[in-house]
Amino acid sequence: MEIxxxxxxVFTIAILASPAISDLVLSxxxxxxxxxxxxxxxxxSLKVENGGPEMVSEVLLAFPELxxxxxxxxxxxxxxxxxxxxxxxxxxxxxxxxxxxMPPALTFYSVSxxxxxxEGDSFTFDVLAVYTHALQPIPEQITQADIQxxxxxxxxxxxxPYVVKVQSLSIKLPDSRIESYTKLENTKIHGSEIKYGPxxxxxxxxxxxxxxxxxxxxxxxxxxxxxxxxEVSHWGNVQVTEHYKLVHGGARSKGExxxxxxxxxxxxxxxxxxxxxxxxLPPRAHSVYxxxxxxxxxxxxxxxxxxxTELLIEPRYPMFGxxxxxxxxxxxxxxxxxxYKLEGKRFLNITFSSPMVELIIDTLIVxxxxxxxxxxxxxxxxxxxxxxxxxxxxxxxxxxxxVVVLEKTNVVPEHNQYFxxxxxxxxxxxxxxxxxLISGFFFLFVACIVYMHADISISKSSASYLAKQQWEEVQxxxxxxxxxxxxxxxxxxxxxxxxxxxxxxxxxQACKAARKAADGLLKELSKELKxxxxxxxxxxxxxxxxxKVEELVAKxxxxxxxxxxxxxxxxxxxxxxxxxxxxxxxxxxxxxKLTALRQEVDDLLEFIxxx
Amino acid sequence: xxxxxxxxTSPVPDAWYPTLAVVMLAIGLVLTASFFIYEATSSKxxxxxxxxxxxxxxxxxxxxxxxxxxxxxAGVYV
Numbered sequence: 001m002e003i004x005x006x007x008x009x010v011f012t013i014a015i016l017a018s019p020a021i022s023d024l025v026l027s028x029x030x031x032x033x034x035x036x037x038x039x040x041x042x043x044x045s046l047k048v049e050n051g052g053p054e055m056v057s058e059v060l061l062a063f064p065e066l067x068x069x070x071x072x073x074x075x076x077x078x079x080x081x082x083x084x085x086x087x088x089x090x091x092x093x094x095x096x097x098x099x100x101x102m103p104p105a106l107t108f109y110s111v112s113x114x115x116x117x118x119e120g121d122s123f124t125f126d127v128l129a130v131y132t133h134a135l136q137p138i139p140e141q142i143t144q145a146d147i148q149x150x151x152x153x154x155x156x157x158x159x160x161p162y163v164v165k166v167q168s169l170s171i172k173l174p175d176s177r178i179e180s181y182t183k184l185e186n187t188k189i190h191g192s193e194i195k196y197g198p199x200x201x202x203x204x205x206x207x208x209x210x211x212x213x214x215x216x217x218x219x220x221x222x223x224x225x226x227x228x229x230x231e232v233s234h235w236g237n238v239q240v241t242e243h244y245k246l247v248h249g250g251a252r253s254k255g256e257x258x259x260x261x262x263x264x265x266x267x268x269x270x271x272x273x274x275x276x277x278x279x280x281l282p283p284r285a286h287s288v289y290x291x292x293x294x295x296x297x298x299x300x301x302x303x304x305x306x307x308x309t310e311l312l313i314e315p316r317y318p319m320f321g322x323x324x325x326x327x328x329x330x331x332x333x334x335x336x337x338x339x340y341k342l343e344g345k346r347f348l349n350i351t352f353s354s355p356m357v358e359l360i361i362d363t364l365i366v367x368x369x370x371x372x373x374x375x376x377x378x379x380x381x382x383x384x385x386x387x388x389x390x391x392x393x394x395x396x397x398x399x400x401x402x403v404v405v406l407e408k409t410n411v412v413p414e415h416n417q418y419f420x421x422x423x424x425x426x427x428x429x430x431x432x433x434x435x436x437l438i439s440g441f442f443f444l445f446v447a448c449i450v451y452m453h454a455d456i457s458i459s460k461s462s463a464s465y466l467a468k469q470q471w472e473e474v475q476x477x478x479x480x481x482x483x484x485x486x487x488x489x490x491x492x493x494x495x496x497x498x499x500x501x502x503x504x505x506x507x508x509q510a511c512k513a514a515r516k517a518a519d520g521l522l523k524e525l526s527k528e529l530k531x532x533x534x535x536x537x538x539x540x541x542x543x544x545x546x547x548k549v550e551e552l553v554a555k556x557x558x559x560x561x562x563x564x565x566x567x568x569x570x571x572x573x574x575x576x577x578x579x580x581x582x583x584x585x586x587x588x589x590x591x592x593k594l595t596a597l598r599q600e601v602d603d604l605l606e607f608i609x610x611x
Numbered sequence: 612x613x614x615x616x617x618x619x620t621s622p623v624p625d626a627w628y629p630t631l632a633v634v635m636l637a638i639g640l641v642l643t644a645s646f647f648i649y650e651a652t653s654s655k656x657x658x659x660x661x662x663x664x665x666x667x668x669x670x671x672x673x674x675x676x677x678x679x680x681x682x683x684x685a686g687v688y689v
Contacts, residue, residue, distance in 0.1 A: 233688035236621030287686055332686070334625075340616035347616070395682070395689045430622065433689045438675030441639075445646060445667030449660070452650050475654040 023052020024059065027122060029158045029167040035212070036174045037358045038220045038249065039412055040131040040152065045079055047124045048162075050117040057116040060097060061109045061127060062159050062205075068107035070131040072360075072410040076111045079124035090114070092125060102161070103205075130412045132360045135216065137251035142321065144258065148251045148272035149179055150216045156184055156196045157206040164206070168197035173214050182210035219274035220250035221319070223361040226354055226411075231369040231394075234430050238338050241330040242354060246315070248274070249360065253320035262318060273318040279355040281309040285331040292316070292327040311355075345376070345422050352381065352406075353416040361411035368404045368421050372397050373429030379404055381419040396433045467541060474542040477532050478608060481549060484525050484532075485556050485605060489598075491518045491525075492563045499570050508574050515567055522560060529553065545611060552604040559597045566590045628684035632677055639673030646670055 028047040076092040097110035135150040176192040188195045231239040261269035299314035386407040391400030498514035536542045573583035646666040
């Protein structure tokens with residue numbers, strides 16, 4: 001009923017409307033309507049001819065209001081011959097137009113032609129119009145066993161403000177099973193294709209409603225809301241996170257659902273349901289995940305080659321009409337594929353929409369999270385979008401990262417085009433994160449130092465506190481003593497080394513020089529030792545350890561003497577040119593004592609160290 | 612895109628992150644250990660503040676970069 005009433009309305013408008021606004025004539029119109037998926041695509045090829053004397057540079061396209069609401073994407077390209085590649089076709093600018101004296105129930109778009117048409121000239125161009133939610137399921141509710149039938153309404157005649165000379169229409173359906181279709185003159189059916197026309201010499205605003213009712217079990221996957229978050233890290237990653245709220249937009253499911261039936265005969269019991277979605281991710285995508293609020297969803301498959309990465313995801317349950325699901329897909333992309341530098345500015349060049357195949361998105365929100373410290377942010381998108389900025393606090397942030405939010409409704413795969421976000425960034429800002437980590441660790445160390453150095457006892461006059469302080473002083477003195485003794489021992493080692501050098505080179509002078517230096521050093525050390533020992537003598541809390549320290553000092557002195565004696569003996573021997581064996585024999589006894597003493601000194605040092 | 616645009620890469624190749632994390636954290640932890648050994652063994656009077664601060668400072672530089680690379684190699688791109 002509604003359909004015919006609408007048709008009548010338009011027809012009346014057509015009669016009332018003034019005749020063509022300009023002298024343009026559409027000499028040939030070929031329309032092909034693809035109903036093979038839930039997204040309706042109408043590809044038309046129009047040949048315009050200027051029949052009047054005035055130059056014309058714009059062509060109007062008319063859409064009934066109902067269709068205009070569902071129109072998601074409109075593109076006009078110059079028609080190239082069949083032999084040329086489609087990509088080379090130049091896009092023509094399309095704008096919303098509101099010409100005067102036109103019926104208000106129609107929405108107009110104007111296509112600007114590359115050059116004006118003089119009288120008698122003609123120009124051919126293609127128009128691609130993409131509609132969402134244009135297939136209406138009838139019946140609206142089906143059971144699991146039913147097939148899904150949908151209705152599509154169009155006009156058999158091309159609705160245009162111009163006279164159309166020759167036109168034809170073909171409708172491509174997914175299946176040859178057609179419930180019903182409007183039969184007009186010149187209607188032919190070939191398998192899954194219905195052809196109307198050719199019709200000749202129709203006046204402007206001709207309209208003849210047709211209705212096709214057919215089976216479509218294509219996936220009616222509709223994302224009611226998709227939030228895409230693209231996070232740029234200059235440390236080498238672009239992280240994309242996509243939050244889907246998905247619904248099956250076809251005929252609603254009624255009655256009960258039997259998993260057993262579905263599993264046993266999925267083509268008969270659940271033909272209208274879809275089990276999986278396919279996403280074409282960019283090449284070199286890594287760390288791909290697919291999860292929802294419960295956790296990881298294991299039913300996903302990933303293939304990859306150098307050109308693309310294909311991800312197949314299955315929701316937790318088969319999707320029947322009206323059923324909803326929500327999930328998150330995330331993946332990382334290498335930075336160098338998407339981020340570029342141009343004239344001092346950096347820009348991110350990435351696709352706008354979801355990578356899912358044949359998905360309608362009602363509301364798409366794209367958030368581009370730039371690194372902290374980015375400034376002068378601007379967006380260049382190939383189509384109008386709503387945009388604003390916010391901030392996001394993430395890992396190691398102080399004042400949050402700048403986020404550019406882009407919102408667009410009614411998005412189809414044709415919108416999956418590249419867009420650019422330009423911004424300025426100082427390279428030094430990259431050091432923010434490591435500096436924060438470094439300062440964090442450094443504060444820890446400083447806290448330890450402060451704790452060790454601060455005197456945090458409450459009562460400064462208690463006996464235990466004083467004793468402790470005295471003991472610390474003693475400890476300090478003992479450490480210094482130890483330090484001096486170990487320096488003495490290194491001097492001894494040096495002397496021994498000089499003796500070894502002597503036996504190798506025979507350079508007596510060098511050995512004597514070493515002896516002289518060692519003498520001086522040892523004297524100084526013993527001078528340093530004196531005040532420490534007197535302090536230890538006077539301190540009562542050192543009473544216990546004092547004998548050991550004194551023993552250590554005494555032993556060391558003995559050791560020192562022995563080393564000196566040995567040194568003198570050997571040097572004497574060399575000066576007197578005694579044989580090496582002779583010297584060795586003479587020193588042998590001393591050497592034994594030396595080793596024993598050294599052992600004792602080491603033991604004592606260790607003992608004192610343990611206190 | 613326009614040809615003069617130059618691709619931006621990370622300052623350090625991604626493949627180095629795990630190695631860098633291990634090496635720098637190892638050095639950092641060794642320095643931390645020596646810092647705490649020094650704190651615990653030297654008595655209050657003899658310890659030199661400069662030595663403590665330099666050990667702590669160098670250790671925190673290594674630990675800081677080490678933990679940054681650890682985060683990056685684990686997939687937390689800061």
